[in-house]
Amino acid sequence: MSGCEVTEPRLRSVLPFEAVPAEVRLLRRAAVAQLDRWGMPSAADEAELLVTELATNVVKHVGEGVSATLIIELRGERLRLEVHDKSQVLPSPNTADCYSECGRGLHLLAALAVDWGTVLTATGKAVWCEISIGPGQVCRRMERAVEVLEGYQGSGREARLRGSGRHIGLEESAVELIADLLHWTAARGLDPDDILDRAQMHYEAEADAA
Known part of the structure; x- marks a missing residue:
């Protein structure tokens, strides 16, 4: 799990990981460390929870051991978290049994994030969310x-x-x-x-x- 690029005008970190519980823990710590390096420790608790859920959903619903990638990107006063995987099956929160079917991940996204969504990519899909970091929290x-x-x-x-x-x-x-x-x-x-x-x-x- 490595790789970080800083681009102007955005800060962006790319963290490949393997969808297994041990890697999810490492990914969570890496995300918190990255926010600390960017000078945004106040966003760490919320981001840590969302990263955990996004990555855990890959383990549960795409398959344990598959390759995935977390992208953390600062966009003005919002922090965007994206998890990319190789499945093109989009999760949906609109079914009656979504809680048991999708786990709590999508519900947490809806509750904690300013905005969230899913998108198909050339190699699979991405599930993303954005949280507000407020003024003065840039790096x-x-x-x-x-x-x-x-x-x-x-x-x-x-x-x-x-x-x-x-x-x-x-x-x-x-x-x-x-x-x-x-x-x-x-x-x-x-x-x-x-x-x-x-x-x-x-x-x-x-x-x-x-």
């Missing part, structure tokens, strides 16, 4: 990094780039900023490699925290 670390890089970029450029050019410009500024910081540490008698190692250890400790 604080990412925002701080962008602010710093835009300011650093502006000091050496006449105009700020837009669109895909802006993304490339921020990457170049990140490289230049890191290089300048290493020069700064060396000028003060510090070991640049040690600084990089400590920064990497700090990042990994936060990334692995559940």
Whole structure:
């Protein structure tokens, strides 16, 4: 279970998993850790419950051991959770015996999510839901990094780039900023490699925290 991509203007994490109870537990922890990295721990409890139900429904109604994927995506003030599997049988909450037939998953989606639905894909289907994270719950670390890089970029450029050019410009500024910081540490008698190692250890400790 691995894989995370951060795209602008959205934050997006892709987590493949195997539909077995042990993997569902790991998936739940991975989702919570991802929200923590994005600076949204307040959304963790609700997201953890919904991820558990979405993944458990794959185990129960698609088949234990099948391959599936969880996608977590930040869309403005909503957090979207999608579970993709290879079955094209869409669950329906409209039958009289839906609770026993579908389990509690769809009922929780309807009760907790701002919106939810199902969609057929080229390889199967996706069941998705969105929860409100409210204003001010966007990734604080990412925002701080962008602010710093835009300011650093502006000091050496006449105009700020837009669109895909802006993304490339921020990457170049990140490289230049890191290089300048290493020069700064060396000028003060510090070991640049040690600084990089400590920064990497700090990042990994936060990334692995559940």
